[in-house]
Amino acid sequence: MKETLTRSLSGVLYVALLIISLYNIHTLIILFFIFGLISLQEFNKLIGVKNAVPYIIFVVLYLVFGYWQLLIKTGDGLDEATKILQVITIFVQLFLIKDLFSEKEIPLFASKRFLLTTFYLSSAFVFLILIANYDNQFNPLLLLGTFIVVWVNDTFAYFVGKNYGRQKLFPSISPKKTVEGFLGGLFFACVSSYFIATFTGTLTTTHWLLLSVIISVFGTIGDLIESKFKRQAGVKDSGVIMPGHGGLLDRFDSIIFAAPFIYLFLRILKYVS
Secondary structure (H helix, E strand, C coil): CHHHHHHHHHHHHHHHHHHHHCCCHHHHHHHHHHHHHHHHHHHHHHHCCCCCHHHHHHHHHHHHHHCHHHHHCCCCCHHHHHHHHHHHHHHHHHHHHHHHHHCCCCCCCHHHHHHHHHHHHHHHHHHHHHHHCHHHCCCHHHHHHHHHHHHHHHHHHHHHHHHHCCCEEECCCEEEEEHHHHHHHHHHHHHHHHHHHHHHCCCCHHHHHHHHHHHHHHHHHHHHHHHHHHHHHCCCCCCCCECCCECHHHHHHHHHHHHHHHHHHHHHHHHHC
C-alpha cells in the first residue's frame, strides 16, 4: 500500500510539473533542460561514461536550438541545422534498432558512447522542444498530446499484458512485455487520438491516429532499447530520483526515442498539406 502511494505521488508530481511548464515556452525549456541533464547523468552511468564532454554537448545543442532566434537574432539556418540533426539522429537510432535485434549486447566502444550521448539522448530533448515550438509557433498542446499517447500506450500495454498476455514480445530483454500487451497499448493509443484531436484542436483525427501508431511503435522500441542498456549494466532502474518508478530516464525512454520520428512526421505534414 505504501509503495503504491509513493509511486502514485511521484507520478502525479512528474505530470504536474510537465503540465505547469506548458504554460510558457521559457518554463518548458528550463524544465526539459533539467530533465535532460538528469537523464543524461543516468544514461552516462549505464554506459560507463565519466567525463564532462556529453554534458557540454548537451548544453550547447539544447540552448542553441531552444534559443536560436534569441542567440542568432534570426531564424535563418534553423531549418537546415534541424534537418542535419534529424538525419544523424535517426541514423543512430536505426543502428540501435539493428543492435537490439541482431546483437547479444549493444556495442559500447568509445566513439559509440559519444554518438549515443549526443544523438540518442541529447538531440531527443532538442526535438521535444521543437515539437512544442513547431513551425516557430508555441503550441504546448501538441507536445502534451504526444505525452498523453505515450501514457495511454504504456498504461494499457501493462494492464492488457498482465491480464491477457501469453506470447512474449522480447523475452531476452524484457520478459514481462507481451505481444498482446503491445497490441492493447497500440489499440487504446489509437482510440485516444480521437479525444486528443477533439480537445486540443492541434491536428486532425487522422493525423493524430497516425501519430499514435508512430509513438506506440517507436516508443515500445525505445523502451526495449533502454531495457537492454540496463540489462547490460546489471541494474533494474536507470536511477532512483522517482520513488516507485526508478530514474527519470525510465519515464522518458519511450518519448525520447519517438521524438525525432514525431518531428519528422510533422515536417512531412507541413510539406504535403
